[in-house]
Amino acid sequence: MMSIKRFVKNWTLPVAMGLGMTIYLLFHIVPILQPVGRWYFPYNGKMLPICAFAVLYVTFCKIEFRKLKPVRWHLWLGIEQIMLVAIIMVFIIGFHAQGEPLILMEATLVCVISPGAMAAAVVTAKLGGNLEEMTTYTLISNFISAILIPLCFLALPSISATAEEGTVRFVHLFLAILWKVSVILLLPMLAALLTKIILPPVHQLITSVRDLSYYLWAFSLMVITGTTLMNIVSAWATTTFFFLFAVALMALFVCAGQFALGRYMGRFCGKKIETGQGLGQKNTTFAIWIATAFLNPLSSVGPGCYILWQNIVNSVEIWHQRRKGIELSS
Numbered sequence: 001m002m003s004i005k006r007f008v009k010n011w012t013l014p015v016a017m018g019l020g021m022t023i024y025l026l027f028h029i030v031p032i033l034q035p036v037g038r039w040y041f042p043y044n045g046k047m048l049p050i051c052a053f054a055v056l057y058v059t060f061c062k063i064e065f066r067k068l069k070p071v072r073w074h075l076w077l078g079i080e081q082i083m084l085v086a087i088i089m090v091f092i093i094g095f096h097a098q099g100e101p102l103i104l105m106e107a108t109l110v111c112v113i114s115p116g117a118m119a120a121a122v123v124t125a126k127l128g129g130n131l132e133e134m135t136t137y138t139l140i141s142n143f144i145s146a147i148l149i150p151l152c153f154l155a156l157p158s159i160s161a162t163a164e165e166g167t168v169r170f171v172h173l174f175l176a177i178l179w180k181v182s183v184i185l186l187l188p189m190l191a192a193l194l195t196k197i198i199l200p201p202v203h204q205l206i207t208s209v210r211d212l213s214y215y216l217w218a219f220s221l222m223v224i225t226g227t228t229l230m231n232i233v234s235a236w237a238t239t240t241f242f243f244l245f246a247v248a249l250m251a252l253f254v255c256a257g258q259f260a261l262g263r264y265m266g267r268f269c270g271k272k273i274e275t276g277q278g279l280g281q282k283n284t285t286f287a288i289w290i291a292t293a294f295l296n297p298l299s300s301v302g303p304g305c306y307i308l309w310q311n312i313v314n315s316v317e318i319w320h321q322r323r324k325g326i327e328l329s330s
Helices: 002-010 012-029 034-061 072-094 099-113 119-126 131-153 166-198 200-208 212-236 241-266 272-280 284-294 297-329
Strands: none
Touching (some): 012 034, 012 212, 034 166, 034 212, 072 131, 072 241, 072 272, 099 297, 119 131, 119 212, 119 272, 119 297, 166 200, 212 297, 241 272, 241 297
């Protein structure tokens, strides 16, 4: 039992993903469970924002708000994100991508243009990084994405607007994205701040539970993984295995590249943990939403696969950190 507990503790994220896939397949394949799956399906979309709110609320409860301030590496990481997006847009527009190549490039764009995940702050804290600096960058990254997404999406061939309706579309898209970002980020922050001021005992109880936000995030990951597998199964009927494999391979390349690029940049300011997480870990829930809402639905498979790769990276880093801690204490 102790070895099982240790395994689950060290590999919480892969276990959560495995559970998400298993639960979805059970309710999708087993005939007796299929009616329950169909009943739950309309509520699945509401589970993701609830999970996101819970993770962010607990994370914000543990933050010292007076320590949230920009530092130098925030600027360079923001510039890096903008440059990566610009390179992808040059490829899309310069090569006049159409059909499956366009969908592949859109999936790549979504994996890069999406903001950093608030869960990155959770992982950063577990790896010994600075929670407040990471949280501040996440807020900056969301603001950058809210500006870049409408600008870039309106230039894509699949949703390009005419000159007459371009301004209307831009404003509508910009406000839609900005509203979603604001709801995801600001409401949990406000709730945490009010809890700290008005309900100190509740705030103390929440902050006293060790790794609460981490395990809430693991539950959220289980829901996201099941949803991603559902999207892949749906996409299977409209495309080929080789194209889905290409999207998954692209997501792996982009994920590894962003983590490596972020950590490399962090060497120059002594913040490898923060910069790696800031550039590499994306808000994949948000990425899947913008892909399905504004682009070809098949492009959502990209951030869906990105979930798998980024959490494998996180799991290995957390395992390595735990092992290093054990070695230092022995």
